[in-house]
Amino acid sequence: MCKCGRQRIQPPKKMEREEVLSWALKIGGALAVVATMYTFMRRGKRTKRIAPKDTVVLYQIGRGPYAPSISPFPLKLETYLRMAKIPYENDQSGKFSSKGKTPWIEYNGQIVEDSQFCIEYLNDKLGIDLNAHLNAEQKAVARALQKMTEENLYWSICYESFGNDLSRVETVMPYKGLKLWLGTRILAYKIKKELWGHGIGRHSSDQILHIGSGDIKALSVFLGKKPFMMGEHPSEVDCAIFGMVGQMLWHMEGSPHQKLLKEELSNLVDFCVRMKERYWPDWDKCITKPDKTKDD
Amino acid sequence: MEGPEGFSWAVKIGGVLAAVTAMYAFVRRRNRYKKIAPKDTVILYQIGRGPYAPSVSPFALKLETYLRMADIPYENDHSFKYSSKGKTPWIEYNGVKAEDSQFCIEYLNDKLGINLNRHLSVEDQAVARALQKMTEENLYWTNCLWLWVYEGREQMKRLSLLLGMSFLMRTLMIYMIGRSTSKNAWGHGMGRHSRDEVVGIMEGDMKALSQYLGTKSFMMGDQPCEVDCAIFGMLAQIVWHMEGSPHQRLVKEELPNLLEYCLRMKDRFWPDWDRCIMVPGKSKDD
Numbered sequence: 001m002c003k004c005g006r007q008r009i010q011p012p013k014k015m016e017r018e019e020v021l022s023w024a025l026k027i028g029g030a031l032a033v034v035a036t037m038y039t040f041m042r043r044g045k046r047t048k049r050i051a052p053k054d055t056v057v058l059y060q061i062g063r064g065p066y067a068p069s070i071s072p073f074p075l076k077l078e079t080y081l082r083m084a085k086i087p088y089e090n091d092q093s094g095k096f097s098s099k100g101k102t103p104w105i106e107y108n109g110q111i112v113e114d115s116q117f118c119i120e121y122l123n124d125k126l127g128i129d130l131n132a133h134l135n136a137e138q139k140a141v142a143r144a145l146q147k148m149t150e151e152n153l154y155w156s157i158c159y160e161s162f163g164n165d166l167s168r169v170e171t172v173m174p175y176k177g178l179k180l181w182l183g184t185r186i187l188a189y190k191i192k193k194e195l196w197g198h199g200i201g202r203h204s205s206d207q208i209l210h211i212g213s214g215d216i217k218a219l220s221v222f223l224g225k226k227p228f229m230m231g232e233h234p235s236e237v238d239c240a241i242f243g244m245v246g247q248m249l250w251h252m253e254g255s256p257h258q259k260l261l262k263e264e265l266s267n268l269v270d271f272c273v274r275m276k277e278r279y280w281p282d283w284d285k286c287i288t289k290p291d292k293t294k295d296d
Numbered sequence: 297m298e299g300p301e302g303f304s305w306a307v308k309i310g311g312v313l314a315a316v317t318a319m320y321a322f323v324r325r326r327n328r329y330k331k332i333a334p335k336d337t338v339i340l341y342q343i344g345r346g347p348y349a350p351s352v353s354p355f356a357l358k359l360e361t362y363l364r365m366a367d368i369p370y371e372n373d374h375s376f377k378y379s380s381k382g383k384t385p386w387i388e389y390n391g392v393k394a395e396d397s398q399f400c401i402e403y404l405n406d407k408l409g410i411n412l413n414r415h416l417s418v419e420d421q422a423v424a425r426a427l428q429k430m431t432e433e434n435l436y437w438t439n440c441l442w443l444w445v446y447e448g449r450e451q452m453k454r455l456s457l458l459l460g461m462s463f464l465m466r467t468l469m470i471y472m473i474g475r476s477t478s479k480n481a482w483g484h485g486m487g488r489h490s491r492d493e494v495v496g497i498m499e500g501d502m503k504a505l506s507q508y509l510g511t512k513s514f515m516m517g518d519q520p521c522e523v524d525c526a527i528f529g530m531l532a533q534i535v536w537h538m539e540g541s542p543h544q545r546l547v548k549e550e551l552p553n554l555l556e557y558c559l560r561m562k563d564r565f566w567p568d569w570d571r572c573i574m575v576p577g578k579s580k581d582d
Contacts, residue, residue, distance in 0.1 A: 221419060
């Protein structure tokens with residue numbers, strides 16, 4: 001107490017200063033991470049692309065090392081654009097749609113999200129029907145095969161890629177340095193939560209692989225000796241199946257999925273190579289490691 | 297000011313504690329009884345009977361229909377016990393537990409040498425699998441969103457009233473399942489679409505099922521097979537438990553072969569249907 005009667009303010013003790021410094025470092029570190037992520041996301045949004053009239057702008061993440069995308073859905077959508085002969089340009093700045101998904105498109109100022117909605121929108125807008133040669137029952141089967149692939153097999157692939165060991169997926173992500181490390185871990189965290197919510201993530205690794213293997217074998221059995229899934233001519237479902245099976249073949253080196261394809265289901269490998277040759281004659285210009293393409 | 301505020305917080309905390317205690321007591325009570333089944337008899341653990349169909353869960357109805365189709369002796373345990381994965385239904389057979397309806401079926405097929413798809417070609421088996429996955433991994437989510445997130449919540453309130461649930465349980469259940477459905481559907485992807493987009497996806501799947509079924513008696517032909525259990529389990533929810541939904545409207549107005557298919561499965565495998573529902577005599581076949 002000082003002479004005027006007021007309580008003297010004591011300076012902080014040395015221990016408290018160290019605590020404050022520790023908290024400052026923690027908060028500073030967290031802010032740095034948030035700022036990095038914000039900058040990473042903003043950079044994608046800074047440049048607005050202007051496409052020519054009647055040309056689709058396809059927003060997707062960067063090219064993959066051994067296939068044009070490391071994600072099945074952009075590969076499906078871009079293959080569809082080529083199959084349907086729709087003029088398009090790529091925007092690989094990493095911008096995400098308002099639903100937080102990629103890929104997405106812009107066509108004459110109209111934005112459409114979700115690869116399947118993009119296809120349906122363009123089919124409707126441009127009068128395209130890649131399934132015109134199929135009867136009603138075949139169209140139903142094609143839809144079922146696509147849904148099995150995209151809503152079931154897809155999760156088995158996600159688990160294999162992001163469930164435990166991230167070292168394989170890091171070799172194919174189109175990022176480097178801190179962006180690669182952070183991006184992979186953030187994606188893995190999100191996907192694990194999605195796997196649990198979906199239900200498949202509650203199974204053991206063996207059970208998830210069993211589910212995925214059952215789907216891949218069903219695709220192989222249905223394809224049989226046909227050049228394309230539904231017969232002699234390609235159809236819309238081939239884009240979806242190529243997008244998914246292509247990931248297993250080219251971006252999942254050493255995985256049980258790739259082993260199954262190469263050792264037992266060679267018709268699916270042939271199918272992928274056939275689709276690649278037909279719709280991607282510029283394949284080597286659309287991958288980042290053209291001298292190491294893994295068809296063999 | 298502190299007095300009334302403090303009292304308000306005490307009431308809120310007390311309410312939450314009461315709800316948690318009620319749920320704990322419910323869970324403990326259901327875990328107290330252990331059913332002992334005769335040898336070579338499956339115990340099927342599932343939630344209670346539904347008001348208008350034997351279950352409000354498509355997977356429980358699928359599994360029980362499979363047991364009937366395969367003529368496997370079984371007994372039901374409706375005590376609401378969940379598996380270690382937090383799922384239902386699940387089974388116990390001669391002391392061995394199997395979780396997840398599809399794994400249960402595969403386990404029993406393997407254990408008992410059953411093959412309900414024996415008469416199908418390998419290509420048809422592949423198609424059957426694809427139809428089942430479309431139904432259970434895609435159409436299913438459109439059902440969930442309508443029932444627990446969109447306007448179907450009113451329907452759920454009515455159904456849970458018919459099942460004799462208290463106001464507290466009903467309110468808690470609809471709130472908690474609604475929240476988790478919303479979160480899970482977002483993670484799945486379906487929940488990121490608008491309601492109209494979800495209805496569009498539902499229509500695509502339902503029309504595909506109808507077109508594939510055509511004039512056949514069962515999905516893959518004249519004889520029923522394993523996939524019929526799965527598709528019946530899912531469609532039965534739409535026909536009997538989703539009154540007023542766009543799903544049910546579509547079946548009744550445009551896809552009558554799916555309705556006839558459900559009735560055919562019901563007549564064939566559930567001759568005791570009225571004894572397996574909570575509100576017999578009001579089955580909404582018409």
